[in-house]
Amino acid sequence: MILNQHLSNFLSSHGYAVEMASRGEECLEKLKSHPLPDLILMDINLGKNRMDGPATTKKIYEQYDIPVVLHSAYTDKATLDSTRDMVKYGYIQKVPGNEQFILAGIELALKLHGAQKAHKQSEAKYRKLLHRSQDIREEQNVHIAREVHDELGQTLTSLQMGLALIENDLKECRSEEKCASVTQMIGEMHDTIRAAIDQTRSLSSQLRPAVLDTAGLMDALKWLIQDYQRRMRIPITLMNENEQLELSQEKSLAVYRIVQEALTNIVRYADASEVTIEPLVGDSLLEIYIQDNGKGFNSEALELNNSLGILGMKERANQFGGDVIIKSKADIGTKVYMYMQLKEDNEL
Numbered sequence: 001m002i003l004n005q006h007l008s009n010f011l012s013s014h015g016y017a018v019e020m021a022s023r024g025e026e027c028l029e030k031l032k033s034h035p036l037p038d039l040i041l042m043d044i045n046l047g048k049n050r051m052d053g054p055a056t057t058k059k060i061y062e063q064y065d066i067p068v069v070l071h072s073a074y075t076d077k078a079t080l081d082s083t084r085d086m087v088k089y090g091y092i093q094k095v096p097g098n099e100q101f102i103l104a105g106i107e108l109a110l111k112l113h114g115a116q117k118a119h120k121q122s123e124a125k126y127r128k129l130l131h132r133s134q135d136i137r138e139e140q141n142v143h144i145a146r147e148v149h150d151e152l153g154q155t156l157t158s159l160q161m162g163l164a165l166i167e168n169d170l171k172e173c174r175s176e177e178k179c180a181s182v183t184q185m186i187g188e189m190h191d192t193i194r195a196a197i198d199q200t201r202s203l204s205s206q207l208r209p210a211v212l213d214t215a216g217l218m219d220a221l222k223w224l225i226q227d228y229q230r231r232m233r234i235p236i237t238l239m240n241e242n243e244q245l246e247l248s249q250e251k252s253l254a255v256y257r258i259v260q261e262a263l264t265n266i267v268r269y270a271d272a273s274e275v276t277i278e279p280l281v282g283d284s285l286l287e288i289y290i291q292d293n294g295k296g297f298n299s300e301a302l303e304l305n306n307s308l309g310i311l312g313m314k315e316r317a318n319q320f321g322g323d324v325i326i327k328s329k330a331d332i333g334t335k336v337y338m339y340m341q342l343k344e345d346n347e348l
């Protein structure tokens with residue numbers, strides 16, 4: 001058996017700064033008042049009637065991101081079993097002759113922890129980037145929507161007015177035959193322009209749902225549903241349509257985009273004859289189920305990397321403490337479940 005004091009001396013002689021604590025409670029106290037260590041070596045047995053190593057480790061993991069390597073002189077099954085849940089960075093056996101293994105174990109644990117930290121950081125960075133790019137897209141949408149609405153809309157309207165003037169002038173036309181054919185042409189042009197104005201409106205509101213600014217989320221969803229219903233020619237039932245959905249602009253837009261993507265997927269892939277949307281407002285959660293009875297797909301085997309639509313939905317919900325979960329069965333249909341926190345972060 002190597003005594004802890006010997007272990008400490010050995011590690012010091014290899015360039016490590018070592019601080020000892022003889023009990024679990026003392027270790028937790030020291031963490032509060034000292035600079036945090038790079039690694040903790042934790043004895044499994046910390047004495048009778050005291051908090052043991054695994055329990056102390058659990059407390060450390062709840063509060064800090066410090067790798068803990070458990071150690072003991074014993075390797076019997078009972079000792080190892082007691083550590084099972086807490087061994088994340090290896091286990092070392094403290095017997096004479098094992099010193100070099102102990103050093104290697106510590107170095108490996110430090111490396112593993114460093115790699116995990118780097119991984120977490122890069123994941124956080126990727127999320128930030130994705131959210132930023134979603135935000136930028138929305139900002140650009142606002143801009144394009146305004147251009148489409150104001151510029152293109154204006155141009156079409158002035159064309160329409162020009163046509164009306166010509167139509168008026170034609171009333172004084174002398175050759176009846178000629179007049180009739182020009183009038184017919186004008187009529188057709190009116191129709192074309194009207195269609196173009198409708199398309200402009202629809203494009204502009206797809207880019208930026210103006211209803212969200214003027215009406216609440218529920219009305220915006222109703223409008224969205226009507227729009228899809230017209231295109232899909234299948235009934236979409238909105239349940240609980242009298243629920244009050246009063247969310248911040250950001251959350252409303254996120255919910256709107258999630259429902260929009262779910263409906264787009266249904267139009268594209270589901271071949272459904274019935275769609276139900278069910279929002280549920282709880283004390284702290286907003287939940288929405290979007291269900292179709294279409295052909296379904298293998299949602300278990302979904303490669304999120306290649307399914308940017310679904311990834312985007314999940315990220316939008318993640319941003320507000322929620323998620324999007326999809327369950328689908330062949331020939332039965334698809335259920336998209338989304339939830340998010342109703343309260344803002346600073347109100348939680």
Ligand SMILES: Nc1ncnc2c1ncn2[C@@H]1O[C@H](COP(=O)(O)OP(=O)(O)O)[C@@H](O)[C@H]1O
Pocket residue numbers: 265266269270292294295296297306307308309310311334
């Ligand atoms: N409601 C649905 N019914 C059937 N298949 C669906 C449905 N929603 C999604 N899918 C399947 O999941 C895949 C991933 O969807 P998504 O991430 O939105 O990507 P994309 O729409 O760009 O293909 C789709 O290609 C489709 O095969």
Ligand SMILES: [Mg+2]
Pocket residue numbers: 261264265309310
């Ligand atoms: Mg999609």
